[in-house]
Every structure is written in C-alpha cells, then in structure tokens.
Amino acid sequence: MVGREVEIIPGHELLFTWRGKRKLFELVGAQTENQFAIKMGELAKTDKLDDELFGKMYCIGLNWKRGGPVISQEETEDIIEEFCQINGYGSNEVRDKLIDAFCESGIYDKSVIQASRKLREQMTEDKVIELSKMDKGGSDTGEAGQTSTLTS
Incomplete structure (x- = not known):
C-alpha cells in the first residue's frame, strides 16, 4: 500500500493503511476505492x-500505527479542534x-x-x-432619471 502520513498537528498524523482502509x-x-x-x-x-462522520474517519486514520497508542473518538475530536484553532480553520479545511x-493513502487519485x-x-x-461587474453597472446614484409607469 502506498502511503505517506498527513500531519494534522505535531505528533498526530493521518494515514489509512490496509486495515484502516477496510x-x-x-x-x-x-x-x-471506486465504490x-x-x-x-x-x-x-x-x-x-x-x-x-468526518470524526469517525479521522479516528480510523489517526490509529494507523500498529502497536501505537489508541486514540479515542473523544481525543480525535480534541485533535481536530486543536487543528482548527491553531490554523484558524473550519469544516472545509477539516474535509x-x-x-x-x-x-x-492511495484511496483517491x-x-x-x-x-x-x-x-x-x-x-x-x-x-x-462576475459579482464585481454586476455591482458597477446598476448602482443607484441618487440622481433623477427616467421612470416607467405601467398601466393596464
């Protein structure tokens, strides 16, 4: 299995080994992988x-070292929280x-x-x-202009 750890915070890396992938x-x-x-x-x-779901996946990926310390789901959440606080990240960066x-880990290309x-x-x-162009074209200048009156 191809694999290189991805550091979350110092001392905690994600990797999905053969067992972890299963x-x-x-x-x-x-x-x-395709499924x-x-x-x-x-x-x-x-x-x-x-x-x-992300927390469960992180927990699997953090517990990749055979014979290493087991990281609980609660500890995993603490690691994710620290990762977010240190870097000023949110859900997108966690994902x-x-x-x-x-x-x-060779799961995604x-x-x-x-x-x-x-x-x-x-x-x-x-x-x-696109939004910046739209903003320039139709701004209200407060000047009198042509008005339209619709009658039925």
Whole structure:
C-alpha cells in the first residue's frame, strides 16, 4: 500500500493503511476505492457528510500505527479542534485535510483531486469577478432619471 502520513498537528498524523482502509470502507458500505468514491459523492449530494462522520474517519486514520497508542473518538475530536484553532480553520479545511490523507493513502487519485480543487478555485474567482461587474453597472446614484409607469 502506498502511503505517506498527513500531519494534522505535531505528533498526530493521518494515514489509512490496509486495515484502516477496510474500516473506512465499512463505515460507508463500500468494498473498493471506486465504490468508496461513489458513496462519498452520494453522501455529499444528500448532505450526509457531517462532522460526526468526518470524526469517525479521522479516528480510523489517526490509529494507523500498529502497536501505537489508541486514540479515542473523544481525543480525535480534541485533535481536530486543536487543528482548527491553531490554523484558524473550519469544516472545509477539516474535509480537505481528510481528502489529502485519502490521496496519500492511495484511496483517491491525487491528480483528480488537485484538478477538482483548481476548478473550484477558478469558479470562485470567476464568481467574484462576475459579482464585481454586476455591482458597477446598476448602482443607484441618487440622481433623477427616467421612470416607467405601467398601466393596464
């Protein structure tokens, strides 16, 4: 299995080993990487990718070291909270860090994820540009102008 740990906070890394991957897949009812990606997409569409599910996935990924200390679900939540507080992050960054670990563990295709993120950034930039153009065109100057009266 391909794998490189993804650091959450110093001393705590996410990695999905062979055993961890099986637990992760079991959590969403998948048996293969492809099924897992499809299930994750379905969960996202139905708004079921919540903090509780992410917490369970983090817990699996933090407990990858054989013979290492077992990190409880409560400790996992503390680690995620510390990650957010140290970096000023929120739910999007928690999700992205988990996806990074999926990539480094060989579950997701890294190039597909990078392309998706680049597209998301481009769409955001395009939307900002579009909104700024709309704002300039129809602003109210307070000056008298032509009015329309509709009669039936």
